[in-house]
Amino acid sequence: MTGGNGASPLLVMAGIVKRFPGVTALGGVDLDVLPGEVHCLLGQNGAGKSTLIKVLAGVHQPDEGTITWNGEEVTLAHPQAAMDRGIATIYQELDLVEGLTVSENIFLGQERSRFGFSQRSAARAETAGLLERLGHPEISPSTEVGQLSAAGQQIVSMARALSRDARLIVMDEPSAVLDGGEVERLFGVIRDLTAQGVAVVYISHRLEEIRVIGDRVTVLKDGRTVATGLSAKETPTSEVIRLMTGRSIEYVFPTRGVVPDGEPLLEVTGLTRRGEFADVSFTVRPGEVLGLAGLVGAGRSEIVETVFGARKADAGTVAVGGRALRPGSVGAAVSAGIGLAPEERKSQALVLGDSVASNISMATLARFAKAGWLDHTAEHRAAQELATSLELRPAGVAREVRTLSGGNQQKVVLARWLLRGCRVLLLDEPTRGVDIGARSEIYALVRRLADDGVAVVVVSSEIEEVLGLADRVLVIGDGQVLHEAASADLDEHRVLDIILKGDAA
Numbered sequence: 001m002t003g004g005n006g007a008s009p010l011l012v013m014a015g016i017v018k019r020f021p022g023v024t025a026l027g028g029v030d031l032d033v034l035p036g037e038v039h040c041l042l043g044q045n046g047a048g049k050s051t052l053i054k055v056l057a058g059v060h061q062p063d064e065g066t067i068t069w070n071g072e073e074v075t076l077a078h079p080q081a082a083m084d085r086g087i088a089t090i091y092q093e094l095d096l097v098e099g100l101t102v103s104e105n106i107f108l109g110q111e112r113s114r115f116g117f118s119q120r121s122a123a124r125a126e127t128a129g130l131l132e133r134l135g136h137p138e139i140s141p142s143t144e145v146g147q148l149s150a151a152g153q154q155i156v157s158m159a160r161a162l163s164r165d166a167r168l169i170v171m172d173e174p175s176a177v178l179d180g181g182e183v184e185r186l187f188g189v190i191r192d193l194t195a196q197g198v199a200v201v202y203i204s205h206r207l208e209e210i211r212v213i214g215d216r217v218t219v220l221k222d223g224r225t226v227a228t229g230l231s232a233k234e235t236p237t238s239e240v241i242r243l244m245t246g247r248s249i250e251y252v253f254p255t256r257g258v259v260p261d262g263e264p265l266l267e268v269t270g271l272t273r274r275g276e277f278a279d280v281s282f283t284v285r286p287g288e289v290l291g292l293a294g295l296v297g298a299g300r301s302e303i304v305e306t307v308f309g310a311r312k313a314d315a316g317t318v319a320v321g322g323r324a325l326r327p328g329s330v331g332a333a334v335s336a337g338i339g340l341a342p343e344e345r346k347s348q349a350l351v352l353g354d355s356v357a358s359n360i361s362m363a364t365l366a367r368f369a370k371a372g373w374l375d376h377t378a379e380h381r382a383a384q385e386l387a388t389s390l391e392l393r394p395a396g397v398a399r400e401v402r403t404l405s406g407g408n409q410q411k412v413v414l415a416r417w418l419l420r421g422c423r424v425l426l427l428d429e430p431t432r433g434v435d436i437g438a439r440s441e442i443y444a445l446v447r448r449l450a451d452d453g454v455a456v457v458v459v460s461s462e463i464e465e466v467l468g469l470a471d472r473v474l475v476i477g478d479g480q481v482l483h484e485a486a487s488a489d490l491d492e493h494r495v496l497d498i499i500l501k502g503d504a505a
Contacts, residue, residue: 088168101142155182266283356399
């Protein structure tokens with residue numbers, strides 16, 4: 001077998017099947033990757049992408065099928081076997097140790113030593129070279145990883161892959177936490193790698209990225225390959241969407257309702273946290289969607305987390321229905337009717353080993369308590385009603401929430417606050433890592449909540465998403481409000497112009 005450029009594939013996965021109790025995650029997947037190409041792996045959440053790359057990484061063993069590496073059929077019995085072959089994986093949920101330094105994370109398991117003595121200075125020097133190669137020389141090898149931003153941690157994970165002399169690097173949603181400039185630097189690194197013959201398997205829900213960086217595309221649906229070897233640059237987006245979903249979906253947003261006149265439900269006045277943001281003020285009326293637009297690191301997440309009480313403000317007030325909340329108190333915010341769906345849903349919002357039902361009910365347990373005991377029947381009934389209403393897939397609420405796709409996990413977080421009956425909903429990157437079909441469902445749900453009188457605040461790094469969902473937009477830069485306008489009066493170019501100029505208007 002040879003590729004279109006005459007090269008033999010570096011990797012061939014043929015007829016891969018993987019079963020778990022009660023479910024077939026992969027029902028026959030074929031994938032071949034050429035040296036020096038960017039092969040994009042696409043599919044809706046739940047299509048089998050994560051399971052496939054875990055098979056390639058040696059985390060899971062296939063029940064059927066073969067893996068051929070550099071012309072030789074191989075068994076990747078464990079992750080070290082994959083790494084020894086030159087296969088490195090950068091997962092969407094980064095597996096870094098926050099208490100260790102950058103260099104310690106990069107060389108964890110492959111520590112530099114001589115005559116039995118650790119060579120930390122050599123490791124730091126190699127780390128500095130890797131970070132320079134990635135365009136981030138400002139990251140110190142001696143910094144603890146837990147002190148870095150999400151984007152900084154992504155860069156460290158990439159540097160670790162590069163340190164292992166990988167011949168194939170799997171990148172699972174690598175741009176999800178990066179801003180526009182960082183994505184361009186990422187693409188520059190990928191181009192440098194492929195020019196040296198390194199192959200990249202690139203997974204992203206941002207279809208516009210595929211056309212920019214990809215060479216060929218494989219599409220998975222329901223655990224099977226439905227198309228492979230497609231040209232990333234020539235295949236129409238509409239065709240890719242049709243293959244992913246089995247139907248045609250327009251990338252459109254729900255029709256906006258008319259925001260009713262009335263007093264603001266949420267009032268934020270002069271909110272300040274030193275070193276993060278300063279003098280932020282805004283209001284949101286019932287039935288209104290307010291969008292916060294800005295680049296990664298602008299302070300948007302910090303603002304909504306402070307409104308929710310997860311961070312304590314140094315100055316300013318947050319009021320709901322005219323009543324000021326106690327600063328830095330999540331309990332006070334929840335009691336007042338505020339709910340938060342945070343950016344990092346797996347680590348900040350969900351208990352992955354617990355059931356869907358318990359994750360939905362955790363903000364409303366008192367409702368199901370009887371004489372000190374939890375009424376599990378009532379809890380499951382309420383959770384099941386919401387799961388059905390939100391078209392959760394699979395619909396059963398007894399399964400562990402970790403088994404759900406990203407889009408369905410996000411629905412679980414939203415269901416929690418629907419059950420609570422919150423009046424103000426803060427959504428931080430609500431469609432991060434969510435496929436295009438599930439995005440449309442979440443967009444419709446957000447609009448439905450607003451139409452029911454909920455005041456909604458949406459944070460998104462995708463300017464198109466903010467403008468499409470919100471009635472009104474705040475442009476945030478360097479921790480301050482740069483501009484406020486109706487979304488109809490803005491476009492993507494105008495927002496970027498405001499951000500790049502950095503002047504409050």
